[in-house]
Amino acid sequence: MLSVRDLTGYYGESHILHGVEFQIAEGEVVTLIGRNGVGKTTTLRAILGLLDRQEGSIRLQGEEILGLRTDRIARKGIGYVPEDRGIFASLTVEENLLLPPVVKPGGLTTEEVYGLFPRLKERRKSQGTKLSGGEQQMLSIARILRTGARLLLMDEPTEGLAPVIVQQIGSIIAELKRKGFTILLVEQNFHFASGVADRHYVMEDGKVVDMIPNDRLEAEREKLQQYLGV
Template sequence: MPIDGALLEIEDLNAWYGESHVLHGISFDLREGETLSLIGRNGAGKTTTLRAILGIVRNRKGTIRFRGEDLTAVPLHAIARRGIGYVPEERGIFASLTVAENLVLPPVVKGGGMSEEEIYRLFPNLAERRSSQGTKLSGGEQQMLAIARILRTGADVILLDEPTEGLAPVIVERIGEVMGMLKARGMTIVLVEQNFHFARKLADRYVVVEHGRGVDYFAASELDAKMAGLAEQLGV
């Protein structure tokens, strides 16, 4: 369902890992400043959707239009320069870099990002441990770092893959606060999330992904009405 003036338009996107066909024509649009949550079972194609948008999965067909530009022809390293930041599921903190080096690794791609000082004020844990090895941090701290390093770059669209996976409730709450703040700053967010309670506090709209397709689209206001059906669909 195309929307006029969408920031990111995904249309009939197919993607393959080697021989296996993972995305079967998923479509959705993303509006400026909104938080869109991709929900679905494990293996439904949510992570692959993010990876296909970024070009990590090169073998793909369909439309990925960002601010009117076709991203499928843009090289992997040039996509971030358009202002798209990525927080991968495995967090991707580098063992051979200190916390501070991890934080400043992604180059600044746009004005309006947070300064190092602001980030350290937001995440005091990271400030304390700025000279430790990146992977010596706890899981929660690594997740904070993975989000923090994108905040510095000035990216205004952020793709987050399962940010709460495997984390303690206190930390999930903290990440929720940070994301609430990002939303308030006008950041556009695509959130892949299994934790429904977490997603519902943030998401404006939902896309239900199944077998590499978008099978249902609805706004946050419709969530309660959809809840029973979803519980069955997602097996939660």
């Protein structure tokens, strides 16, 4: 589905990514884990062409997308849930939900999305940012399910949320996996990540330094704790 090779990335003069490499197969849920500032968010942004400069290779279903303009990359079928959730204050909940254009056939219908997130339907006339943090996170995920994007990039969807909401988001991700979505997840909450992902890529200093399958987690726990500095 997605193959990233020798990816370097810059913000202005600062060199953030130093040759990131990883692959995701169709239907997988994969995490990027690592300490703060190792380049996880930057990697997601590089896939979307949002850095000042990025080099290397990013192939989506075999097609090179590095170098394309951001909106064209998105139209190849990538949905993005940004770290700050990206809810628009000047739009209602429903306008937020309907904002991303449909880029491929096969997305969920609006009714199906409301079926997954009944709370959003109740509050569809409210201002987007009047929702609670958890509801905003749901909205941020919900709105990219309509578009037909099959690869979802999620940047810390559990950050700052109550445990019960984190659980809900976990079951939503499991449901999306059942529906065949491919998901690349940036996570700090390792407990959460181990509950939803197939594999974990560990990042350090702008590089992927290790890959741990989810079923090897227990065996590799000590090594992992070193990586994460916990």
